[in-house]
Amino acid sequence: MRNRFLRFLIAATGMLLLPPGIVAQRPAQPRTAAQTAAPTPDISGVWNGPIGGGGGGGRTGEGGIGRRRWTEADPPLQPWAAAIFKANREGVDDPNEQGLDSLDPNNNCIPPGMPRIFAVGRPFEIVQSPGRVHMLFEWDHTVRRIFTDGRKHPEGYFLTFMGWSIGSWDRDTLVVDTVGMNEKTWLDGLGTPHSDELRVIERIRRLDREKLEIDFRFEDPKAFTRPWGAKKAYELKPDWEVLEHVNCEDHLMEEHLPEHLKNLKDLLRRVNP
Amino acid sequence: MAKEAIPMYRRNLSSILVMAIALAFGMQLRAQSPAPAKAADAPRSAPKRDLSGVWLLARGQPGDNDVFTTEPAPMKPWADEIFRYNLRPYDDELRARDETNPQIRCIPYTFPRVVIAGARPFEILPPFPGRVVILYERDHWVRQIWMDQQPPADYPPSFMGYSTGRWDGDTLVVDTIHLRGKNNWLDSAGHLLSDAMHITERYLRPAQDTLVINYRFEDPKVYTKAWTGQRAFKLQSTRPGVPGIMEDVMCEDPLGKGGQ
Numbered sequence: 010m011r012n013r014f015l016r017f018l019i020a021a022t023g024m025l026l027l028p029p030g031i032v033a034q035r036p037a038q039p040r041t042a043a044q045t046a047a048p049t050p051d052i053s054g055v056w057n058g059p060i061g062g063g064g065g066g067g068r069t070g071e072g073g074i075g076r077r078r079w080t081e082a083d084p085p086l087q088p089w090a091a092a093i094f095k096a097n098r099e100g101v102d103d104p105n106e107q108g109l110d111s112l113d114p115n116n117n118c119i120p121p122g123m124p125r126i127f128a129v130g131r132p133f134e135i136v137q138s139p140g141r142v143h144m145l146f147e148w149d150h151t152v153r154r155i156f157t158d159g160r161k162h163p164e165g166y167f168l169t170f171m172g173w174s175i176g177s178w179d180r181d182t183l184v185v186d187t188v189g190m191n192e193k194t195w196l197d198g199l200g201t202p203h204s205d206e207l208r209v210i211e212r213i214r215r216l217d218r219e220k221l222e223i224d225f226r227f228e229d230p231k232a233f234t235r236p237w238g239a240k241k242a243y244e245l246k247p248d249w250e251v252l253e254h255v256n257c258e259d260h261l262m263e264e265h266l267p268e269h270l271k272n273l274k275d276l277l278r279r280v281n282p
Numbered sequence: 283m284a285k286e287a288i289p290m291y292r293r294n295l296s297s298i299l300v301m302a303i304a305l306a307f308g309m310q311l312r313a314q315s316p317a318p319a320k321a322a323d324a325p326r327s328a329p330k331r332d333l334s335g336v337w338l339l340a341r342g343q344p345g346d347n348d349v350f351t352t353e354p355a356p357m358k359p360w361a362d363e364i365f366r367y368n369l370r371p372y373d374d375e376l377r378a379r380d381e382t383n384p385q386i387r388c389i390p391y392t393f394p395r396v397v398i399a400g401a402r403p404f405e406i407l408p409p410f411p412g413r414v415v416i417l418y419e420r421d422h423w424v425r426q427i428w429m430d431q432q433p434p435a436d437y438p439p440s441f442m443g444y445s446t447g448r449w450d451g452d453t454l455v456v457d458t459i460h461l462r463g464k465n466n467w468l469d470s471a472g473h474l475l476s477d478a479m480h481i482t483e484r485y486l487r488p489a490q491d492t493l494v495i496n497y498r499f500e501d502p503k504v505y506t507k508a509w510t511g512q513r514a515f516k517l518q519s520t521r522p523g524v525p526g527i528m529e530d531v532m533c534e535d536p537l538g539k540g541g542q
Binding site: 118120136138139143145149150151152154169170171250251253255258261268272 | 334381382387388389390407408410415417422423424426440441442526528529531533
């Protein structure tokens with residue numbers, strides 16, 4: 010963890026050193042036959058957030074709740090899920106504070122998955138292609154693929170961290186329906202559990218040129234007592250590119266690399282006594 | 283997280299399981315999904331300056347998915363010694379030993395090893411101005427190729443490096459530098475690379491369903507001169523039931539078991 014800020018500084022410095030040609034580059038505009046026929050709304054570009062009023066720490070919304078929270082109220086959880094939620098936050102007094110590190114999957118090198126990836130506070134790029142929308146998240150170079158070619162959810166597809174997403178356009182809004190997410194993740198930084206019946210419906214639209222709004226709705230009859238959700242907003246970063254990030258890189262380099270290096274050293278001693 | 287190396291057999295077992303599940307569901311999916319409108323089977327000529335699609339290493343190439351060429355690379359003596367050690371248990375197969383294999387220890391795949399390791403597919407996104415984007419299934423790597431630009435002189439070394447590209451006729455020429463070469467391997471045989479590595483790729487699409495990438499490796503710290511390799515790939519548009527590329531998480535097995 011302590012290296013994280015340093016790495017960010019290095020990455021940020023790297024960005025500053027980019028030639029102006031790169032920095033000035035605009036987000037890509039896909040050109041497709043479909044677009045010339047009936048213009049598809051353009052939500053492409055590098056987006057950062059969640060943003061909002063209420064001060065620092067990525068706090069968002071009227072009450073200035075933290076980016077880790079979806080809503081001011083605690084999530085509407087079934088008893089078993091409420092018990093897990095409580096255990097995940099044992100001794101945590103600040104309602105905006107993250108759940109316990111020891112129980113946080115993301116803190117233990119497990120990918121944040123959907124939908125927590127939208128609350129980690131790192132930028133993502135939306136790339137639109139014919140029949141697909143890709144989201145390239147900076148966090149752990151995570152890729153999300155949304156099929157917009159009319160196909161349905163497959164039956165019996167195995168569970169993944171990002172799930173299976175299909176989308177369609179409702180005027181200016183991309184409506185995305187995601188299922189098939191595994192249970193290894195938290196729904197947010199607070200410690201909200203979910204089951205593999207989780208379904209996430211997003212309504213994604215540009216509020217204006219600079220702002221993207223995602224209206225999330227969470228359905229999970231196993232874990233939640235009712236559907237619930239929240240809106241989060243993201244701001245356009247036209248001069249940013251999504252940088253390289255590896256989940257647990259510090260951990261890998263500090264714990265796995267030394268052992269690897271020890272093996273290499275042994276090897277060098279052997280080949281070069 | 284587990285400190286010990288991941289036993290190879292378990293990795294193999296898990297990938298076999300994943301494949302088995304993929305195949306099982308793939309067949310089911312094919313039966314259930316609406317049949318995609320498919321053009322006639324007649325051979326089609328390759329689209330110009332469009333490499334988009336899902337590509338998988340073509341079978342039967344010498345060296346398979348372990349190396350870019352079976353010709354000996356012109357290594358400096360120290361690099362040659364390490365390479366020969368890396369290779370030793372399987373001299374005849376060009377496969378490396380686990381104990382010095384960085385990726386066995388969950389250290390991320392570096393470009394270019396990510397392209398061929400384990401013969402996992404990659405997807406080149408449809409062309410759009412200014413960039414070519416490649417998504418590798420292996421560890422869900424993303425590679426951005428910035429078109430018609432100069433690379434920054436100074437950039438933090440990264441697992442994918444910094445790639446710039448240009449079209450030479452219908453051939454995409456890509457130069458990659460600023461790679462994190464230290465403690466990483468160029469391929470699965472255990473060839474080395476350093477942060478001085480400069481890789482030039484030439485992407486040709488001689489037929490609609492065929493992609494050939496010619497590689498040139500130049501790394502004065504490890505090799506005595508530049509050397510070349512080539513791999514061919516086949517278009518996977520009809521891979522049954524699979525959405526192009528699938529989700530893959532590096533070391534998911536040990537991570538998912540909650541080890542600290």
